[in-house]
Amino acid sequence: MSDKTILRYTSNQRTNHWLVAILFLMAGLSGLALFHPALFWLSNLFGGGPWTRILHPFMGVLMFVLFLGLVFRFWRANYFIANDRLWLRRIDRVMKNEEEGVPPIGKYNPGQKLLFWTLLLCMLVLLFSGLVIWRSYFSEYFGITTIRWAMLLHALAGFVLILSIIVHIYAGIWIKGSVSAMLHGRVSRGWARKHHELWYRQVTQDETRGEAPKRPITKKG
Template sequence: MTRMIRRYGDGTRLNHWFVALLFLCAGLSGLALFHPSLFGLSGLFGGGTWNRILHPFFGLLMVVGFVVLFAQVWRDNRWQRRDTDWLRSSPSLLRGNEGVMPPAGKYNAGQKGVFWLFTVTLATLLLTGFVFWQPWFAEWFSLTARRIAVLLHALAAFVLILGVILHVYAALWVKGSIRAMTRGLVSERWARRHHPGWQQRTGGE
């Protein structure tokens, strides 16, 4: 029987799912505000008024959770020379030729890229959101600043949603990854196959 290795502690997993849940709430309530054709989504949050009141708080809570997640995983997401090699070889991986890939550490270059994309887009959403958050902060800013902020906010949300779709697709595609975030455990075989640098370095967490 293959040995199981710990990849995430209880606190990290709990926080990750908190961020994922808040992402869904902030995302769906945000889409309801984005276009009239999506306004029906506001029904999930008690109608238009509650949707409008709650959306910024969902976003704020998501960012608070992500700041904690950031503190938990950023060290393993630092870019290294082998990540550039991994990225260069990634077309082969997409063609199904996994054997030619340089060994990844705890995270591969794709995961690291998505992690930093999350960081930049969430920081943009947070900063721009304050600029047009009525009735609290919007009046501190000029109309032009508010208009630019609205545009950047929507753009950052669009990129974040694409990033999360990619993140979930990769989590489902690499069999055995979901268990890392539900039970905290991966098989030794999974670790050796997908993250040999991490498996050799630590034998686990």
């Protein structure tokens, strides 16, 4: 391990993240193509209207399954703690990069935690509403009123999900080093101390416990 960097994401975690990102892009574009006639030209990316209608639900289900991988990996780190509430009350200082009076936080800041749970909620709504309106397999088991409500919920959840991902991308670019962490897995110790001090303390304490005791220096003779 480099003395100057800290492991933030393993290769498996990064692969999981980028697979979800790719599937989100594909499911999002195909969903927009089916959402409104003005966006139907996007279906050309998937081989036309029929193929878009066929592929979209499968991509959505696969995206949800892979997203569950992220949930199982990171849900503990996204629990809210006492410092998070104070951090949110002082969000104006955070936006101005003012550190005075801003409490230290763990591996994820409260904004990231809110995003995490928002994404999970949207994914669940998209999954269950999508199953209801999946004509090839499930929609025949539901009444027209249920299907219409499911279509509305599906569209709303998709809209919130897209907005949330836009915020996620913007925040990742705004906080320098975040994108690099998800690409390469490591962050500098200074970055960790500045943005996630509680997590930095935990990691460095774990490193200290894991160090082998140094052999004492003895003099001969």
